[in-house]
Amino acid sequence: MAVTPSSLSATVRPLKPKASADDHVMRLFILMIGLYLVIALALPLYAMFSKSVFDSEGAFVGLSNYLEYFRTPALVYSIQNSLFIGVITTVITVSVAFVLAYGFTRSRMPGKPIFKTITMIPILMPSLLPGIALIYLFGRQGVVKWMLFGHDVYGPIGIIISEVFFTLPHALIIIVTALSIADARLYEAATALRAGPVRIFFTVTLPGVRYGLISAAFVVFTLAVTDFGAPKVIGGSFNVLATDIYKQVIGQQNFQMGAVVSVVLLIPAALAFFVDRLVQKKQVALLSARAVALEPKPNKRFDMIMMVYAIIVSIFILGILGMCQFAALFKFFPYNLSLSLKNYQFDLMDGGGWDSYFNSIEMATYAAVFGTIIVFYGAYLVEKGKGLGVIRGAFQFLAMLPMAVPGLVLGLAYIFFFNAPSNPLNVLYHTMTILVISTIVHFYTVAHLTASTALKQMDAQFESVAASLKQPFYRTFLRVTVPVCTPAILDISIYLFVNAMTTVSAVVFLYSPHTTLASVAVLNMDDAGDIAPAAAMGMMIFYTAAGVKILHYLLSRGIEARTQAWRISSAN
Amino acid sequence: MASVFLKIDSLTKNFGSFTALRDISLEVFEGEFVCFLGPSGCGKTTLLRAIAGLDIQTQGRVEQAGQDISVLPPSERDFGIVFQSYALFPNLSVNKNVAYGLESRRSKREEVDQRVSELLALVDLADQGKKYPSQLSGGQQQRVALARALATSPGLLLLDEPLSALDAKVRAHLRQEIKRLQKRLAVTTIMVTHDQEEALTMADRIVVMNHGVIEQIGTPEQIYATPASAFVAEFIGTMNFVSALATGSGTFTHAGGSLDVSADGLKESGQVRLAIRPEDIYLSQGTDTPRLNQVVGEVTAAEYLGAFVRISLAPEGWESTLQVDASTDRAAALGIKVGAPAYVELPPEKILVYPEAV
Numbered sequence: 001m002a003v004t005p006s007s008l009s010a011t012v013r014p015l016k017p018k019a020s021a022d023d024h025v026m027r028l029f030i031l032m033i034g035l036y037l038v039i040a041l042a043l044p045l046y047a048m049f050s051k052s053v054f055d056s057e058g059a060f061v062g063l064s065n066y067l068e069y070f071r072t073p074a075l076v077y078s079i080q081n082s083l084f085i086g087v088i089t090t091v092i093t094v095s096v097a098f099v100l101a102y103g104f105t106r107s108r109m110p111g112k113p114i115f116k117t118i119t120m121i122p123i124l125m126p127s128l129l130p131g132i133a134l135i136y137l138f139g140r141q142g143v144v145k146w147m148l149f150g151h152d153v154y155g156p157i158g159i160i161i162s163e164v165f166f167t168l169p170h171a172l173i174i175i176v177t178a179l180s181i182a183d184a185r186l187y188e189a190a191t192a193l194r195a196g197p198v199r200i201f202f203t204v205t206l207p208g209v210r211y212g213l214i215s216a217a218f219v220v221f222t223l224a225v226t227d228f229g230a231p232k233v234i235g236g237s238f239n240v241l242a243t244d245i246y247k248q249v250i251g252q253q254n255f256q257m258g259a260v261v262s263v264v265l266l267i268p269a270a271l272a273f274f275v276d277r278l279v280q281k282k283q284v285a286l287l288s289a290r291a292v293a294l295e296p297k298p299n300k301r302f303d304m305i306m307m308v309y310a311i312i313v314s315i316f317i318l319g320i321l322g323m324c325q326f327a328a329l330f331k332f333f334p335y336n337l338s339l340s341l342k343n344y345q346f347d348l349m350d351g352g353g354w355d356s357y358f359n360s361i362e363m364a365t366y367a368a369v370f371g372t373i374i375v376f377y378g379a380y381l382v383e384k385g386k387g388l389g390v391i392r393g394a395f396q397f398l399a400m401l402p403m404a405v406p407g408l409v410l411g412l413a414y415i416f417f418f419n420a421p422s423n424p425l426n427v428l429y430h431t432m433t434i435l436v437i438s439t440i441v442h443f444y445t446v447a448h449l450t451a452s453t454a455l456k457q458m459d460a461q462f463e464s465v466a467a468s469l470k471q472p473f474y475r476t477f478l479r480v481t482v483p484v485c486t487p488a489i490l491d492i493s494i495y496l497f498v499n500a501m502t503t504v505s506a507v508v509f510l511y512s513p514h515t516t517l518a519s520v521a522v523l524n525m526d527d528a529g530d531i532a533p534a535a536a537m538g539m540m541i542f543y544t545a546a547g548v549k550i551l552h553y554l555l556s557r558g559i560e561a562r563t564q565a566w567r568i569s570s571a572n
Numbered sequence: 573m574a575s576v577f578l579k580i581d582s583l584t585k586n587f588g589s590f591t592a593l594r595d596i597s598l599e600v601f602e603g604e605f606v607c608f609l610g611p612s613g614c615g616k617t618t619l620l621r622a623i624a625g626l627d628i629q630t631q632g633r634v635e636q637a638g639q640d641i642s643v644l645p646p647s648e649r650d651f652g653i654v655f656q657s658y659a660l661f662p663n664l665s666v667n668k669n670v671a672y673g674l675e676s677r678r679s680k681r682e683e684v685d686q687r688v689s690e691l692l693a694l695v696d697l698a699d700q701g702k703k704y705p706s707q708l709s710g711g712q713q714q715r716v717a718l719a720r721a722l723a724t725s726p727g728l729l730l731l732d733e734p735l736s737a738l739d740a741k742v743r744a745h746l747r748q749e750i751k752r753l754q755k756r757l758a759v760t761t762i763m764v765t766h767d768q769e770e771a772l773t774m775a776d777r778i779v780v781m782n783h784g785v786i787e788q789i790g791t792p793e794q795i796y797a798t799p800a801s802a803f804v805a806e807f808i809g810t811m812n813f814v815s816a817l818a819t820g821s822g823t824f825t826h827a828g829g830s831l832d833v834s835a836d837g838l839k840e841s842g843q844v845r846l847a848i849r850p851e852d853i854y855l856s857q858g859t860d861t862p863r864l865n866q867v868v869g870e871v872t873a874a875e876y877l878g879a880f881v882r883i884s885l886a887p888e889g890w891e892s893t894l895q896v897d898a899s900t901d902r903a904a905a906l907g908i909k910v911g912a913p914a915y916v917e918l919p920p921e922k923i924l925v926y927p928e929a930v
Contacts, residue, residue, distance in 0.1 A: 014586075017628040020645035461659035464626050467646035468653045469673030469724060483663040566662050566704035 019387060022473040027388055030381040033374055034391060037398040039425070040441045044413035045405065051416045052259035069260045075244060079264065082225050082240040085156065086268070089163040089224035090217050096164065097171035097216065098209075100313055103306030105179040106296045110303070115310040121317055123169045124545035125324075126502040126519045129538040130162040131233030132531055133323040141334045143323075154236030162230035165320055167223045168313075171216040178212020179205075184294040214279045218272040225268050226406035228505045233526055241265040242505075245408045249415070249509065259416070262409040273404035321542070328536035343536040351524040351533075352516025357540055360518035363435050364500035371440040371447065372493040379451035380481065384463055384473075403445035407505025414438055415509050430512035438510055439500045447492045454488030455481070486559055494552045498545045577602040577760045578623070578728065583632030585618055585784075592618045593629065594784045603758040605751070607765055607775035611807070615784040616764045617732060623762065624730055625649050637727060652721030656733040658713045660705040666692070666716050667701040673724040691719040694753065711742035718750065722757065729754070731763040735770060747774055768808050772796065780804050802926040805847050812853075812894050814846045815928065822920070828889035831865050834921040843928040850882060850897040852922035855906060858915040865918040869894065871910050874903070885914055 019027075055061045069075055103109055104116060122130070137144050138153035151157055182205070190200045228242040235243060241261055249258040329339040347353035378399065382392050402410070418429045428434045458481065466476040482489065504519040511520050518541050525534040560567070578600040585593040593615045600606050608616035621627040623634060625646040633642050641649050660669050670688045679687075692698050695715040705713050714734055721729060734750070735743045751774050754761050765771055771778045772792040780787045780795060780803075788800035799805035806813070814831070816824035818841045822833050831846060858868065869887030881903040885894040896916050898908070908914055 014630040015628060015632075015643055017625075018643045018645055018648075020647045022647065023645065459655075459657050459659045461655045461657060462661065464624070464646065465653060465655070465659050465720070466672075467626075468624065468649075468651055468721070468726075470647050471673065480661045480663060563663065566706055 017387075020467075022467075023386055026381055026385045026473060029377065030385055030388065030391065030395060033378040033381065034395045034398070036374065037395065037441070037444075040437050041398055041401060041405075041410075041444075044410070044417035047416040047420070048259050048262055048409070048413035051256060052263050054256065056254075056256055065256050065260045066263075069257065069264070074239070075257075075261070078239045078241050078244045078261075081156075081238060082242070082265075083268070085159055085163060085231075085240060086221045086225040088156075088160050089167060090221045092160070093164050093167045093171050093220045093224075094175075094213060094217050096313065097168055097175050098213065099309060101172055101175035101179050103310055104176055105182075106294075107303045107306040108296050108298050109307040109310060111307065111310075115314055118314045118317055119172055120169050121321055121542075121546075122165050124498060124502070124549065125166075125321075125542050126504055126522055126538055127162065127166045127227050127229030128233050128504060128519070128522050128526065129229075129324055129535070129542070130165040130320050131158060131230045132327060132522075132526065132535045132538060133320040134158050134161055134234055135531060136323050136327045136333065136535075137319070143334075152236070154234055155238040158234035158236075159231050159238065159240070162234060163224040163227060165317065166227065166230065167220040168317075170223060171220050174216040174219060175209065175212050178209040178215075180294075182208050182294045187294060211279050215276055218276040218279075222269050222272040226265060226408070226505075228408050228508070229523070232523065242406070242408055245412060246508070249412060255412075255416070258412055262406075262412050265406055266404070266409055269406050270404040273400075277400070324535045324539055324542075327532055328539050330532065333532065343532040344540075346521065346533060346537060349525055349530050349533050350528050351521035351530075351537070352513075353521075356516035356521040357518045357537065359432070359515055360501055360541070361544065363432060363439065363515075363517060364497045366432070366436040367439040367443075367500040368493040368497035370436065371443070371496040372489060374440060375444060375447040375492060375496075376451045376485070376489055379448050379455055380477065383452060383455045399448040400445055402441055402443070405442075407442055407503060408508070410438060410442055411506035411509035414506070430510075430515070432515050434510055435507055435515060435517070438506050439503065440496065442503065442506045443496055443499045447495055450488050450492050450495070451485070454485045458484055483563075486563075487556060490552060490556060490559075494548060497548055501541050501545050574601040574603055576600070577604070577637060578762075579633075579635040580619075580623070581633040581635070583619070583622060583629045583634065585615070585622060585627070586630045592784050593622070596632070596784075596786060598779060598786065598789070600760060600762065603760055605754050605761045605763070605774060605776045607763050607771040607778045608781060609765055609768060609771040609775075609778050609807075610781035610787075612766055614781040616766075616779075616781050618784075619781070620730055620732055620762060620764045623728075624651055624653060650726055651728040651730055652724065652726035653730040653732065654714070654717045654721050654734045656736050658705070658710075658717045658737075660713055660717055660720070662705055664704075665701065666697065666703055666705065666708070669705065669716055670701075670719045670723055672720060687723065691723055692716075694722075695719045696749070709742075710738050711746055714738065714746060715749070718753070722753075722759070727760065729759045729761040731761065733764055733766070735765070736767070743770075750774065772808075780807065782807075799847075799924065802845055802847065802929060805924060805926065810850050810895055811847050812850065813892070815891065816844055816846050818842055818844055824925075827891050828887050829867075831918060831923065832920045833923045833925060845926045845928055847924040847926060848918055848922055850895040851880075852919065853894070853896045854917040854919060855883070855896060855898040855902060855908070856915045856917050857906065858913070863917055865920060865923075866915060867894065867918065868913055868915050871908055871912055871914050874908060874910055876900070881908065883908060883914065885916065 052065055053060060053062055055065070100119065104112060134153055136142060138148050138158070139145070142153070148157065186204050186208075187200065190204050195203065226242060228246060231238070231240045231243045232246065241264060245258050245261045245265065248254045248261060327333065328343050329341070330336070331338050331340045331342065346357070352359070378395070382395055382399070385392060414434065417423065418426055418434060420426060428437070462476060462480060463473065466473070502519060504523055507517055508520055508523065511517055518537055522534045522538045522541070525531075525537065576599045580596055580598040583593055583596040584591065596619060608619060610616045618627065622629040625641070625644055628643060633640060635641065636650065661672065664672070667688050670691055671684050674684045674687060688701065689698065692701055695718055697712060697715055697719070700708060700712065705716065708716065718734075731750070735746055738746065747770060763774065772795075775792060777789060777791055778795050779789050782803050788795060788804045795804065796808055799808060802813070805811045814826050816826035816831065818824055819830070824831050824833060824844065824846060826846070833846065856863070856866070867885070867887045869885040869890070871883055872886045872893060873884040875882040878900075880897050880899050883896045883898060883903065885896055887894060894916070906914070
């Protein structure tokens with residue numbers, strides 16, 4: 001190769017900037033939080049992958065576990081079943097959500113806030129709960145069993161109804177966001193060019209939300225394929241990947257096969273995740289364009305149709321919620337329908353009793369407090385830190401990874417990693433700490449994205465100004481960054497709390513007799529045939545999550561009022 | 573002559589394989605107001621950020637007050653900075669914003685308050701201290717940012733396009749105010765701007781940059797009257813260009829004829845670009861006996877700009893139109909109107925010669 005002047009100058013060592021005391025401290029912290037993600041995510045996943053290529057005696061067997069898996073028809077069927085559930089759920093949920101989102105953003109239907117609140121209810125419930133309601137509604141002695149025309153609710157029908165219920169709010173949030181960034185000027189231009197409403201819908205509306213729809217489809221698909229609660233409660237003999245993992249591990253103690261199924265389940269989830277990331281990037285580009293907000297015009301007939309539709313969806317959601325509540329209160333369904341609180345005497349049943357409820361609250365509180373600190377501070381260090389480019393890149397990757405890891409897979413990975421006798425961290429096994437650690441990691445990605453978005457919206461020069469004024473970074477962090485980002489910080493903590501209350505998938509492998517959780521109690525009581533108490537405990541989770549949500553709402557309102565003076569128009 | 577306060581020596585900045593700054597050397601004197609001027613992407617902001625330590629250069633040395641600060645982080649340098657976005661802390665009142673750099677320096681509360689009101693009075697915002705930034709206008713916010721940057725009495729004030737986000741009237745007012753303040757405090761100041769008017773009116777010296785190199789350093793008068801390169805000539809003010817061929821002894825031929833140029837300092841030969849400013853062209857009475865560098869052409873446009881008229885002339889054979897400025901009275905007296913011919917003279921001493929761009 002010829003030596004050109006430029007390649008000569010490239011051999012001159014570039015200047016090495018001197019790191020300030022702040023830089024050193026920030027690097028230390030990012031390494032610490034990074035270490036947390038390595039220990040709580042990367043190493044367990046690695047342990048699981050390696051477990052899948054060893055036999056039960058610990059000898060390396062290459063891919064023979066996988067071969068055995070694919071030679072077992074019962075197991076391979078589950079792949080097909082999981083995909084079937086995923087695809088059908090996705091089609092139904094996205095269609096239902098799109099029409100509803102359209103009504104929310106493009107009509108002036110009365111009662112919008114009420115309908116919006118009702119459609120968010122499923123987020124506050126463990127995914128086991130709709131299944132229980134369906135048993136009461138459509139089961140062998142179901143109150144409206146006739147509606148299924150003789151079909152059995154146990155199996156794909158029950159699972160799909162549950163998954164649609166469970167995934168609806170997630171799809172709705174994404175599609176409403178996509179629809180509300182529409183630019184009114186495009187519609188005005190189309191109308192001026194004499195396009196009819198149908199043509200406008202297909203040439204303006206749909207193209208505008210296509211990324212939102214794709215994104216929603218992948219989120220719903222992933223949730224439906226990886227969910228464990230619904231198929232466990234109402235799946236009957238219809239096996240899916242998620243229940244297979246549970247059965248292999250809890251039922252047959254076949255950890256190797258559990259690891260293999262986990263790896264198989266990781267594939268669709270990871271695939272969906274990467275496609276979604278790709279699409280999200282394009283959506284951001286759409287968002288950044290300056291748009292004029294679209295104000296829907298009143299149209300009596302259209303508004304009425306949309307309201308009727310919203311009422312139907314609301315009846316579906318409230319019906320399931322209400323059925324759960326009655327299931328919890330009936331003395332002995334279906335023979336004695338008088339109401340009582342006897343099903344709330346959890347201490348008389350298996351599953352940990354009231355202790356598990358309080359354990360859940362404790363765990364959710366820890367996860368919310370520590371999770372918010374770790375996630376927000378981590379996102380801050382990634383956004384604002386200097387140097388350590390490679391490590392910050394790796395951190396960013398680890399922060400995004402949990403989205404692609406189903407809860408059951410994470411839980412199983414924890415067993416392999418933290419239960420290994422050679423691991424000094426195995427003192428954590430069966431403790432509250434490991435539940436908190438796993439829950440924070442499980443829900444890390446969404447929280448991290450919320451924090452990053454809020455931080456990105458802040459003026460990038462704050463830190464430069466503070467440095468020029470010789471202020472240590474933590475002073476600006478505490479006096480400016482945190483107050484400005486308070487709404488996002490609250491969002492993150494509520495998100496972590498609610499999910500910690502409702503989740504069952506990761507923690508089902510990690511609880512101990514002293515640390516039973518409410519959501520696991522629902523599962524175990526349902527398993528033992530105590531369906532009514534299971535519903536009662538599920539409703540306790542719902543009321544707690546709903547209470548916290550209301551508290552969040554009031555708190556946000558209060559903060560908004562108090563900071564109104566400086567928040568108004570600080571955007572322009 | 574004041575002493576050198578800031579010395580930049582052979583500074584180069586690479587972003588990957590892209591060279592944003594190439595071998596920049598520059599001296600700024602104590603108390604001087606220097607503008608970095610250039611089109612977007614010319615490297616002016618990169619140079620400012622290197623001086624601040626926000627994006628440290630790949631190669632080269634920066635010296636401030638005799639001390640080598642080349643690799644120091646921003647917090648170990650001595651400067652105040654104002655950004656185009658103001659970067660005021662939205663949740664802190666104006667008072668707290670200005671006091672931000674003062675508070676932790678173990679100074680007494682009363683002293684801080686005293687200094688803050690002093691600074692706010694300095695930028696004419698004495699009664700606005702309790703408000704939040706979002707309750708102020710853009711111009712007021714920028715003055716708060718200035719007060720905050722000056723609070724710690726930095727040796728060097730850096731202004732990164734401080735006026736670009738403001739509307740024209742506020743901008744003109746703030747221009748004077750910043751200049752007045754700078755003179756009064758005698759703080760060495762570097763301002764980055766892409767607005768030549770801003771640079772010409774405010775700067776003691778202007779550094780014109782393009783494609784990561786310095787094209788010219790000089791006073792506003794030098795930059796305007798004797799641009800060192802065709803780029804500077806074109807970038808600052810309006811300039812007519814004509815491609816021509818040197819034929820020796822100060823005569824150049826071009827597509828539409830020939831032009832004589834004062835031999836004063838004439839070095840170029842071969843293919844060149846001749847340049848002359850519209851206001852240097854003399855609108856004359858038409859005569860049949862051609863005078864030196866007389867050009868006749870049809871008036872294709874006449875823009876009325878108040879005190880003067882900008883006339884576009886299309887001389888026969890010329891590759892482009894000629895812009896000529898004449899006072900409104902003179903243009904009227906000579907009966908200039910679109911479609912009619914007009915006579916102009918190009919004084920040889922006003923014609924600049926640049927090598928043809930390759």
